[in-house]
Amino acid sequence: MKKMNITWDGIYDSTGYLFSFAKALCCAVKNSPFAEAAEEIVASSGFAFRMWVSPDLCPSATSMWQFDQQKKWVERGGISCQYIERMWGQEDVEEERRQEAVQLIRQSIDSGIPVISWDIVVCEWGLITGYDDESETFAVLPITGQEGEMAYSQLGKREIPILSVLAVTGKAEQSQEEIVRETLDIAKNHLLGNEWCENACGLAAYPALVKHLESEEAEMACSWNMEYFLGTYAPLKWYAWKFFERHGLQELASLYHSVYENWQKAFEMKKSLDLSDRQNRQAAAELLKQAEVWEKQAVDRM
Template structure:
């Protein structure tokens, strides 16, 4: 045994000596020596990064940044025997910096368009401006014989990347960008040189920056796919087409949740998913016109992830919303050409696209489809497969769409929002805890909590809806859609509460069975009232909601529905009080 311990100790010493020699060779400019150090320790370095962040893509990003910094600054390592702890410290600093930025850090404008930059400022390798500034500060410097070969190589590679990106600009844009960043000319000097106004210079620089950001995102996506290829992870994985795509429901987010759960061992009925996720009880309207966006005006992350916790799963998401305050877009009213693939090609790429793709790959590899927003129209759908070689996602919804979607079309739909949600780890949660969570969500919503950019939630929505009818400001298509959503939700609320009363046999539910059945009856009546409104104002045309006679019919029905819903809410509150007593 002592001999084995001695042998292991000697092997460790040999490894340390080998690292010392490789570090010294790398300091002397031996790129292969540094490459061997990376190959030897990359898995351990990645482990360091994962210990700071649970995001695999972010961890990989941190490793890449750390290795670049190590490559540039290896000459500052005084004790060659301390290479691995030194590299660990770089990883830690990079991780803290990245996590402080947050996942949705936005690139800023051209830093005041200053022609001179301080070389001592640290480079932010994720920020286009910072990289351009670094390159501009090095562009005209004379060669320094004492410069590290690694520094020269990395700077050259960065320069090649940026100059390659510059090819996305037209000749005039490129000359002006190069004049500003690489020749250090001010906007005033550029204006004189090109005989244009200074305002035009700012416009061209701003437009060019947007193009460069797009190109940078494309490069990052290509690098992500290339990294999968180098790791031997290039695959085509297509799960069975989710049966949920054939569900007849207006509530597409719950259709998607149901499809995700169907791939797990926690399958449940559609009304049960509607109820426990809280969507059976939601009612959100946009005042004045009752715009079509009302039912989907909620915090996707917060509401859907809380709903999934009630259903027994933690989840992870990637999201970037560009038009969250713009409710002017209605897919039923726009030129159909705006919904096709060509239109998507013209819209900006989300800078979070690589993270979204990583989440999709991870989930599908585990056998779970992924919920996504605005894959075809502004509704929820499911991604259930991918093809790395062709860079295609297999996706569909229950609105008649089922096809492949290019990787770079994700987040480039009509509203230009990126949102994907995947199941993570299962939770240990019993029926009582699930129902308490669902009732808490429902009651908070009924009280108006979680309102989103001027939309009105819960019971308060009724007075705003009636007010819109009285003022004759209803938009027919949006009104019809909101009615259809509400009718579907209340129909499922009734079925959900009946299923609980009849099938949840644990004695803990004895005290709520009567209230659950009473509430079920009330929601069935509410659903019937909404069904009458849907016949009066059918989707998509929407009927004549601003006609005086139809207005009065609608207001009378809403008065009855609101009274019934108030009674139902009181029963839900009694159920919650009983369960938490």
């Protein structure tokens, strides 16, 4: 087994629920020759600003977006990559795409960079960190942090049978000004709801969550699903804040610092307080409603 020694250590995740694609992307770049861009790529690819919320708070909402945009978004953020995909209804190219993905994974591991892949061990994004052609087995690091192995034949054929493999290959020749301009464009486009999604996305995610916190019925507010959504998006706001701070955009940095703090407080309230108590639910709702005001102000300045 040719394997890299990689963990999630050093990837900022204030809740333990950081969106798995963003976490895997950050970790892959951190463990590449382009490590200085590891935190920045989470924002410059637009993922620090993305939010998706389904009416029933199903966690699958975070995987209901256009996977085939990954390469474009990441490269607009300054990191070159290769991407291989096979979706439902493409059974005729299933084996061909799987073989292409296996070859891409070999090349990336040989160059010392882990590979981002959908649905390894759990139905989230994680990292492929090694391979063994003799046993036809990958070493994998799922979002749970418990290393494991997966057969080549299972790539793209597990619980949710989609093949989605992204490999970091280089750093694009872009100025800092270009990266900032692209980031603002991607962020605003998503926040205003202009990316495809079947659920509430961008700024519309706020009322989709708040309605459950303000409801007379406490079931959804008290659910693990609420914890998942609050925990998934809170740390992403940190990456947005740090991006703007790093690039000297102080007004946007200040707004996203406040947005992050409110999301984090709402998450901590969900973890520590009884949200069956209406006052506690309303307090959490107010935190998100104020964060929405600040994020709308940020959009106006993008």
